[in-house]
Structure formats: structure tokens, C-alpha cells
Amino acid sequence: MSWKLTAFAHRDVVQAALVAHEEAWDWDAEVVLTGSEIAEDRPEDWVLEAYYPRRPTKADKAALAALFGGEAPAIEARKLPDADWVTLSQADVTPIRAGRFHVHTPDFPAMRENGTTDFVIPASQAFGTGQHETTAGCLAMLTEMKAAGVVIRNYADIGTGTGLLAFAARDLWPMAFGTASDIDPVCVSVVEDNAAGNGVPLGGGAGELVMTVAAGTDSPVIAGRAPYDLLIANILAGPLVELAPDFGRAVLPGGHLLLAGLLTTQEAAVRRACFRAGFRLARRMTNGDWSILWLRRRPDRSWPGR
Template identity: 35%
Template sequence: MTSTLTPATHRASFSLAGETDARRAVDTLTEVFFEGDAAVAAFERPDGRWDVTVHFAQEPDRDLVRELVAGAAGADIAQTISFDVVEAKDWVKASLDDLVPVPAGRFVVHGSHDRARVPPNKLGIEIEAALAFGTGHHGTTRGCLLLLDHLLKSRSPRRVLDLGTGTGVLAIAAAKSCHAKSCRQSRHQPILASDIDSPSVAVARDNMRINSVAPGVRVIRATGFAAPDFAREGPFDLVLANILANPLRQLAGPMRRHLAPSAHVILSGLLTPQARAVVAAYRARGLVPVRQLRIDGWSSLLLRYEG
């Protein structure tokens, strides 16, 4: 493992009540600070609030930062900004130290440094810390894996789609399960995995090769269901979508049009209070909830299409 010592950075942090305010603040800060001068990120917390963090290469003008945040989110929020310095650290080593193997049913998600810790009766999924989302340590990914494991004990879907694949962990799990069942290529076509983000597509393709499932998974860059690949390779017997609540609600209609009769859908990326609205959107399209898992404040759903 190569040591990657990240230089010390200056950080500004604050919290906002909702997604709209967080997006406005991020947009404002991104417009002012050039790429390389600052990195802006926003994350939703389990309680529904949003944390916004800005990392600066050089010590920032604090008054300017407060002025920008005040314009985007109000003077009261600007007064709550905290400034500190993040010391130099080998973040790669630190992240790997934290990424212990994660069991999820028959699956174990692990890094390359933990290959030997995967029990022989489990299906190891090797995922390194990367830019793409999904190492198995987040409650949404683990929830999806547990539901997938539950479903595949009684089902053997022929056409599988991993929508918003991130690191590719769910597609890898489905492909390894198929291999463990000795699925015949004449019955099971390659899994289709898609992501809107080009770096995620590259990471996912690398992970397919690392996990020896590349021939059984095709990874594409696509937004929603717009690419012709979905119509060509569907309708799908199983769709996996670990995204976010709002995009999942918007995708309910397009997804239904790409489902085979009696198909199953596994959804996650939902804070538990958001699950009811997502279920309602899919129930309106003929999908009924079968099972719901709650892990660390996040919900994962298994639904069946009755169309």
C-alpha cells in the first residue's frame, strides 16, 4: 500500500436545516472559490439536517466566508461557522484501518488487506476506499446486501440492473451469487450496472476485474433510464438502486416501465422517515412492499412488481 500524506488544510464547517439551503450555500461557495482553492461538500445527517464543509488549501478570508454564507443561508447561520485546521495525515492508511470486513448475510465486504479474513463459506467482495460511494460500511449498502441475500435464496433473476452502482458492490454481489449457483449463461445475461458519474463508472469497472466478475457485468454511464441500453437489455427481473429518496421517487415511473412481470426491486439511500413517501410512489405504479430493513437510521426496501 502506497503512503499518501495529505497536506494540512483549513476547514470551515456549518449546519443547515434542509437540502434547499445546503444546495444554495454550496452553489454560492463553489462559484466564488476556484477549483483547487477550495473543496465544498454537503452531507445529510440521519436527523435530516445538512452539514456543509469547505476545505481550503490556504487560510481563508473568514469575513468573506461568513459574508457569502450569510447571503445564501442567513446571518444567523453565518455566525455559527467554525474554522479549524485539519492536520497532515495519511488518509489512505487511516481509511483502510477503519474499513474492517463487513458481513451481510452470505456476503463479506472487505479491502485487499483483509482477503485472508473472509471465511471459506462466504462470498468475499473486495472494495477499496475510493471516490465512488459504497464500501459496504454504510447502512444503506449493508441493507441492500442483506435484502439481496434474502431474495436470492429463493429466486434466480435472469436480468439484473444495478442503477447508480457507485463502487459496483451490489452488481458484484449479484454476479458472485449467480456464479455460486452455477448459473448458465444461456439463462442469465450479463448484469447491467449504470452510474451518472464517470469516475464511479471507472471505479466500478476496476472492481469488477478485481472481483473476477467482469465478464458477467457491463458498466455504463447513464442518467436515469435515458440510455437505450435499458430498453435493449430489459425488462429486468431485479433492479437494485441505492441512491437517494428524491431521485428514487422521480424514477418510480420510468423504472416500472423497465420491469418484467413479478420483478423485484431493492431500494435504499433513504432516511427512515423518507421511506413512507418512497413506498407510496412505487405502490402507485403497482409495486408492493415485501420487506424493510432499518440500519443506523437508514431504510432499505424490498418491493415486488404485481403488474
Template identity: 40%
Template sequence: MPTFTAFTTLSDKSRAEALGEALEGVTPEPTGVGVFEIEDGSGTWEVGAYFIEAPDEIALALLAAVHQAAEFVVSELPEVDWVAKVRRELSPVRAGRFYVYGSHDADTVPDDVEPLLIEAAMAFGTGHHGTTKGCLEAFDALLEEGTAFQNVADIGCGTAVLAMAAARVFPETVLASDIDQVAVEVAEANVAANGLVGRVHCVEAAGFDHPDLSGRAPFDLIFANILKGPLIDLAPHMAANSAEGGYLILSGLLVDQADEVIEAYAQSGYNLVRRAEIVEWATLTLIKAT
């Protein structure tokens, strides 16, 4: 079955959201519509739609004009078995003591690692992305220094790979949360596949807005591999839910966004412990001042 995409950009959030809503009413109908801010500091918003029939390019042009957006770029995607493609192209990743792999690579798992199984169909957040690998390496660095944690949370957990890494090395139950229920279900499936049911507890929540999270605070380690904007917004909430002397491992950041995040967290009482970069992505390790 062919798939068509249509993408445009504009510089105003409200107009982008209005265009996204209007796209849902075009004929043929899109199977999905997305509106998000491009994380490059430009203030640009991207609006996209996916179709299983060729979209009406005249209707798209009219919508772009009405909402003062750039002309839609329409493309037809080739038919691809994406799971098979991911299996071919995503090799296992070692990040310190952690080894992230798919079931098709189960025979490659070394004896001296903490294994983390993530299926190819759930590939985002597997460790192949520089931000996830950076977080795992930052966590491993703290472990190498002899740091131990009893109360850990993974905010914006995605596949829950970071929460599972913590559960692999500490006996206490780790809390994992995501704002998206589908992500929570993916996290729960991964937890089960790794034999960690009861060791990682997954909840749907925005930030710390869940009784299971507020009831467990303060945390002595919090992972948050999300985006610059949400990280900055969460800074005071992190401080409210973090123990004195507690650590944060933050990523989802482009290298040139890291200083702004460091400053936001300094204002909330955190000091930078370590900054690492993998290609264009930065990972920050912070500690809350005592």
C-alpha cells in the same frame, strides 16, 4: 498541504445554484464546489467549497449576503492520510452471504462467503454504510427464499458492489449504471479487481437513459441505492423497465422518508415485500404487481 472548507445553507435551489457558480470565481479559487439538497425534508440546500489556501472570508460574507444565505462557516482541516485512516477504521462487513473487505483484510475472508473486494480509497458504497449493507441483506433474504434472477440492473451503482453481488451468485451479465463518469470508472476498476470483467457491464447513464439498459429491459431485479428525491422521480421509469413480478431493492433513505417512497411506488404498481432499518437508514424490497 492544508485544506480549508467553507459551507453555508439557504432555502432556495436557484439561489443555491447561483451561489455555487459565483463561488467558482472567488480568489483564491476553490479546488471544488458542491451544491446539494439536504435530505431531511426541510427543503434546505447546502453550498460548500474546498480550498488549498485560506479563503477570503470577506468575499465569502459578501457572497452570502447577496444570495441571502447563512454566514459561511470556514474550517481548516488537519492533514490526514485518508486512505490509511479508512484502512484502520473500516473493518470487513458481513451482510448475509456477502463479505465486503479491502485488500488489507484479504486474510480475513471466510470460506463460506461470497467475497466482494472494495479498496479503501473507493470506500463510499463499500458495505460499511447502512444503505449498502441493507441492500445486500435484502438481496440475501430473497436468495434465502429461493428467488432467482436472470436480468439484473444496478442503477446509481457507485462502486458497483451490489451489481457484483448479483454477478457472484448468477451467471448472467449484470448491468450497472451511474450518472457520474468517475463513478463508472471506479465501478469498472472494482469489477476488474474482483475478477468479474465480462460479468458486470458498467455504463454512464441517468436512470435508464442508455441503449444498453433499454435494450435489456424488462429487468426482474433492480437495485437503486440513491436518494429519496431521485427514487421518487424514477418510480414510473422503474415500472416501465421492470418485469411483472420483478423485484426492486431500494435504499439511500432515511427512516422517516420511507413511507413517501413506498407510496410513490404503490402508485406505479409495486407492493412492499419487506422493510428493514439499520440505524437511521431504511431499505425497501418491492415487487411489481402482476
């Protein structure tokens, strides 16, 4: 039995609620939230949808309303047909092209175009299908890094979700050592399945990918495979600020840091934290309301790691 709670509000209000949700560490992991515009000709009118594998309680409705901070919009409840409710939330996932990458679900064909890499990511996996502006922006920025002559031998993707950005890094630098991590243990099987479906070998050798569960960089696997000359973190502005010192310790002098998950209004705070950790901006791009930052660690600071 699946249910959905729906709230309609201005785009800024819904986006702020989504950010509050990501920062709510005690949020029920079974409840998936999505936010989107109601129609292409109404870009400022958005809907927030919360999918539940059960009938929502008063506490569930109160938790959703709390994401809006002040006065919450009206929240409507509706029972859904018996089906995969996460897949329903992602039913409109269409292929995207970002940089040299074409990302699609199994429902769509591969592009098979010279110079383009196809990745197939099932729509039932809510985050990391490439649809979100931050994921697509990272794919584009990774492509720019490669075109600029960046050479990567050891990379890590923090908060990997479906594994897509780690797969993209391996595609661009096929002999690099790869590490992917996520705070959610469910992502282990997700990444393993997607790696198998996209021909990405798992293991600890060159050209292979290691998957681990970790909060930020707090993992013996991540520490043991450091230092990195590329670290990717597509998470949220708050955690990016908190993790900036850890990123400074994990990235080699002269190494690269690719950050996303921050709104353009949050960029200044993230950049200040990274500046204090020894990073300088190499390039930035925006995708919708989101910033994607490519930073480099100052080459004159010794790595204070192992």
C-alpha cells in the same frame, strides 16, 4: 494541497445536511462529504467533514453552510498534510459483514469462510465500500432474496458507485446478465478496477457486467437491456420518487425492486410513488435511521417497454 471544513451538530442536523448535499446536483464533484458520530458513547453528537483539493473559498463555506438550511453551525477550516485526501476521509474503513458478504479494503485480510463471499473495495473510493448502512442493508436484503428462492436472470444496479451491489447480485445469481450505471463518469474506471480486483468479468453476456454512465434509467444501454427481473437503486429518496415510473417501465411484471438511500422518515413517500408505479412491498428492514425496501411489481400489468 488539501483542506477540510468541519461542522459539529446534532445527528439529525448532520444527516439532513448530507441529504441536502446529495440533492444538490451542482455540487462540486471534487468535494467529498462525510458525516459520522464523534464517539461511540456520544451517538447524538455528529461531525460533518468536507474535504477539498484546494483552499476553500468564501463561496465554498457558504455552500456548505447552505446545506444546513436554517442557522448553520460554526464551520472550521484546517489544512491537511499532503496526502490522498479522499483516502484520509476513509482512513477508518474497517471490514463489515452483511448477509453472506464480507467487504474489506486491501489493508485487511479476506475472511475465506465457507458460505461467505469476500469483496475487496479500496478505501479511497468514498461511496459503496459497504460501510454505509444503506449499502450494508442492501447486501443483507439481497442475501434474503436469494434465501427466499428468488431467481434472477437480468439485473441492473442504478447509481452503482464502486460496483459493490452489482458484484453481489452476480455472486448470488452467477449466470444473470448484469448492468451497472452511475451519473458520475469517474465511476466507470472505479467499477472496472474493482471488477478486475474481484474477478467479475465485464461484457454483455450471461454472468458478465456492463457498465454505463446514465442519469437514472436514461441510457440506451439500460433501455436496450430491459426488462429486468431485479433493479437495484441505492441513491436518495427524492430521485427514488422521481424515478418510480421509470422503474415501473423497466421491471418485468412480477419482478423485483430493491431500494435504499432513504431515511425511515422518507419511506412513506417512496412507497407511495412505487405503489402508483405498480409495486407492492415484499419485505423491509431498517439499518440505523435508514430503510431498505424490497418491492415486487404486480404480475397482472403488462410491461409497457419496447
